[in-house]
Amino acid sequence: MENFPHTYYVYGISLHSGIPLSLPVRGYGGLAEIELRIAPASFFSDALAGVSLEQASGSWYQIGRLADGSSYMRWEHVGEFLISGDGRRMSCRQFDRATCESFEVYMLGQALSYALVGQAFEPIHATVVVVNGEAVVFLGDSGFGKSTLAASFISAGYQLLTDDLLILRETHGRLFAYPGPPRIKLFPRTARRFLGTAADGIPMNRDTQKLILPLDRRRSCSLPVSVKAIFALASPREVFRRQPVRLKPLSPREAFLELVKNTFNYRITDGARLQRQFTEASSVSFRQREKRFSLS
Known part of the structure; x- marks a missing residue:
């Protein structure tokens, strides 16, 4: 396996990452392993040659299935991801206008769910x-x-x-x-009511007021x-x-x-x-x- 500078533990898996993330560096990761790499725009454009993208009603991300079983997904103003069919490898690219916090939310949610299903988990x-x-x-x-x-x-x-x-x-x-x-x-009102402050929150995306709030x-x-x-x-x-x-x-x-x-x-x-x-x-x-x- 490639030597990655970071290893994090989330959802019971060991996430070997080429980029720093806001995740625990200690914990339990014995269920599975996933490798996370950053990739340039050319990597994704080459992979998507001839692939049709679709967007489900009610969602704002695009998805494509490649012939080798890989899954591609893209959120406008956030980033794009390519997940191998066996769920062991994720390639990612953060768009310039996205915050790190917003990028992580989509990467560790919908994008990672494809890797989890690929490794026979049911999120x-x-x-x-x-x-x-x-x-x-x-x-x-x-x-x-x-x-x-x-x-x-x-x-x-x-x-x-x-x-x-x-x-x-x-x-x-x-x-x-x-x-x-x-x-x-x-949402800010809920954050103020229950957590006392919304000052530390980062907007999820440009189309919602919902905030991402880190917890100690x-x-x-x-x-x-x-x-x-x-x-x-x-x-x-x-x-x-x-x-x-x-x-x-x-x-x-x-x-x-x-x-x-x-x-x-x-x-x-x-x-x-x-x-x-x-x-x-x-x-x-x-x-x-x-x-x-x-x-x-």
């Missing part, structure tokens, strides 16, 4: 806090309030484990959640934590103002559907991936009782 769209040494998982689509709910826990003295992307793994009969980057994404060791956890509970957040359409908090147990079938619905990467749909997704969601839903969580 879940979830935010996780640590309560009394155990992980509490919140499933939900963007806008459902996962990060806001996590911020309320942080303000009460608990730690964040991951915000947006979750990797689960069973070890010795216990389900473990693995830590993501030590940061949370919040007191507010974030960098080790795998066993899962205590999983909550599927109700859609905002199902919730009314002044409605009390409600918890409803989910059947294994309902829990399975929530896990599948909250996959982090819905673009890779080959048969092997879908079968693995079905198997893992079934396993988690039958061993871990989930509840639907409603709050106004």
